[in-house]
Amino acid sequence: MKIQLLGNCTILLSSKNSQILFDPYFNNFGNLLYKRTTNVSNYYKDIKHLDAILLSHDHFDHMDIKFLSKFKDKCSIYAPKWSLKPLIFRSKPVWIGDKFVVGDFSITVVRANHICPAVGYIIKSEDLTLYFAGDTYYGKFMKDISEKYTINIAMLPITHYLPPMTMGERGALLCLRELNPRFLIPMHQDIIQRFQFANSTIAINELNDKIRSKKLSTKLIHLNNGEIFNINSNEIENKKAISTFKRLE
Template identity: 25%
Template sequence: MLVVILSLIGILIIAYLLFVNFYPSFGGDISKERQKEYEKSRNYKDGKFVNQKDVPKDLSFGETVKLAYAFFTTKVPNGRPKQNLEVEKLDSLEVADYKGGSRLIWYGHSAFLLQMDEKNILIDPMFGEVAAPHPLLGENRFNREMPLAIEQLPKIDAVLISHDHYDHLDYKSIIKLKDKVEIFYVPLGVGVHLEKWGIKKKSVVELDWWQEVNYKGLQFVCTPAQHFSGRKFGGNQTTLWSSWVIISATDRLYFSGDSGYGNHFKEIGKKYGPFDFAMMECGQYNTRWPDIHMFPEETAQAGLDVSAKIVMPIHWGAFKLALHSWTDPIERVTQKADELGLQLVAPQIGEVISLNKLDQRVTDKWW
């Protein structure tokens, strides 16, 4: 019996290693040469990137299995919409020819198309069906259709990526996008995945926290977040995670990426605020991981911390990645924002968000 058990364990380990090494969605590995480069970063210690606070706690294999078991076996009331969410469809010609003021189109979760200064920018373009390395390892997203399919998108000037988790960096989406995109801006290390997927190194710019870059009149700033990274066992914290500041001649935007609540929000607000519009993480939280995702009440407070005039809750409305109901994030953050006097917008997926018309905009509770 012991021989049989050990043999089964050995087969599973071999199957996992083959899967990880030959299935492309896992991405690349950080070379020793890259590690030496990253040692120059204040956020890199002992071969891994770190947060300002000593979080998150590294889980043992047993704790990881226990957490996974709880996620896949716990029945969550209203964990998903009863039917696929409807989205507002976009006209591909209108999008391609657009030359007006800054505007955003939400694709659900944390994915956006930003049109600013006659440039097309994608933020965390996760357009895939499942936030996992393989379709059998996750649930389908809540919206079957997209506002505009990747194939219908115009030329993309720049892509901003916050970190390498599957719900933000999707292999199939990148493969479809790569010939449309001029340049990718990513935190340190994330470029290794893009290069593994056939994107030329010259088309990828890796940035550390607080590093700034100018792109055709726009300023992008890689700013801190309190999170972690990794696409497979043994790869956690080998790439950096971030938020992003986007500045044009007329508008200032903040994109939080994934982050627990921390002092970095006030730092960013003090240095680059006030922001006309902030996209703030609000969803996929749990008391088991309070330091790497914000609870909705913290999201509202973080919006004030970064000095945002208007906040849009993101990281909800597309995937079931935690054990709360799918509407819990928006209901709780709305209540807290009302208490704090914070202005929120919560557009439907695909709805155009024009930054110069936000004061006149009233959003129905579509959820």
Template identity: 20%
Template sequence: MITTLIIIGLLVLAYLAFTTFYPSFGADISKEKQLTYQNSAQYKDGKFNNTKAVPKELSFKEKLDVAYYFFTTKVENGRPKEDLKVQKIDSIDVADYKGEARLVWFGHSAFLLQIDGKTILLDPMFGKVAAPHPLLGADRFNSEMPIAIEKLPFIDAVIFSHDHYDHLDYETVMKIKDKTKHFYTPLGVGEHLKAWGIPASKISELDWWQEIKFETLTLACTPAQHFSGRKLNNGQSTLWSSWVIQSKEENLFFSGDSGYAPHFKEIGNKYGPFDLALMECGQYNDKWSDIHMMPEETAQAGMDVRAKKIMPIHWGGFKLAMHDWKDPIKRVQAKAKQFNLEVITPKIGQEILVKEKKSYSNWWENL
């Protein structure tokens, strides 16, 4: 018994030391900062909450059961058999671009957006693993990026949807922070950025339904049904969101991570129709469908926000659930066809012109 207690004590001390001193875990939200969130309708009892009472608070045993299920369940075709090849883009092309609004997908939920002469990154996760340390996660599906992060030119803005590791990556932030003009986050996420050396003057934190002008663009922080946290003891300490990005000519929606809920219709009614909606579609499971949409729900959410076309995201990058890696894209295509909703499926690195009517190949079929 004494030996067991000593081992448990040492493990707890090791965890506390690791999460305290290893920088990728980010910041803990101070009591003073928490007081500033009291006016948010989402903040209650020291935590941010969804409109609907989800996700369910799991007991320690339930957390262990989910972890055991995740790490022991064998998934047929859970990841590509070979490294995904990407289309390359040139740093000069990015720096000198003056054309119509376009995006470049980096896999999962990461994008380069060029709009109104500005270069913007959405959830720029360029790291190798979606975890606080390289030994704690599996490698991403594409070992190369369309452009090396070091070769990215000046970045006007970075927009984050929430603080999970597959969206907010410490190493990526450290490489872009000195060449980025401004960062936009939901409430609390900016505290991580400040802990990593980014001045508060370069960070804007927004609550749901708040808007902010970024030069010629309007950015709106909109709801999502998800959760947050970068370690065991700080869950729901920061807010999660989707985003609306509007210029005079274009209207874009970026879903972040979300379960299917009425907020999609609310966003569509207030800000739609959208020229293009980037919609979460991947890393789902019946056990956590309240925080990650099933593919058929992704198509329905695209209809709800009144999108002219959707692009499925949150797939093609990491294995974070127990489904065939091609399952998300095939299922959402099938459901969208019933709605007569256009689905675009570019390769990683392929140029996406926001308003262009274009057919894309099913590039994953023979992989």
């Protein structure tokens, strides 16, 4: 399994035969209220084929209209019911509990707590179970997820705004306690508010120290934009976790 972070919450998952993309957003500017702190990876320009695009919700930093327009006739686009903007791309509406298969990936839609209709996704492939949370706060539903699935890799949106838009450091630690994933990949690290007083940055090193201090078994994998995390089920089972990174730019 190859996991590549292309900026913010844009994740490209590649198996032996299939490739799916989550929450594409490739604008380096942001908008009038939010800005990017790091340029996105240009790798997305080389993407020629996708088996599906999955959206967690329709906020600007999770759906790139230009990119989606390019792929709307080339692959299926999945988005939460009641989210309006994805309708222009003829997206397939999904909601909590829905299950479907895309190539090598078996996908289940799970709950997310956000300020608009939003979902997360459980992805199974190559004997691995991944959790793409999209934008969500910590919630008791995490316990339900942990009871149904053994999460190998959790991709969580760890940041903080005033007002808060996703889970912060405390919420992330609660999630890890509930989910007990083998690996954590933080997302949502390069979008901040233009008004600096409204931002509370999450230091990855400090988060990692707190994971250790709370004696959680999760290993934090910090991907910069464009980096790849390669993992297979043998590494999970043997607890060797021989992770490999590839920096593309």
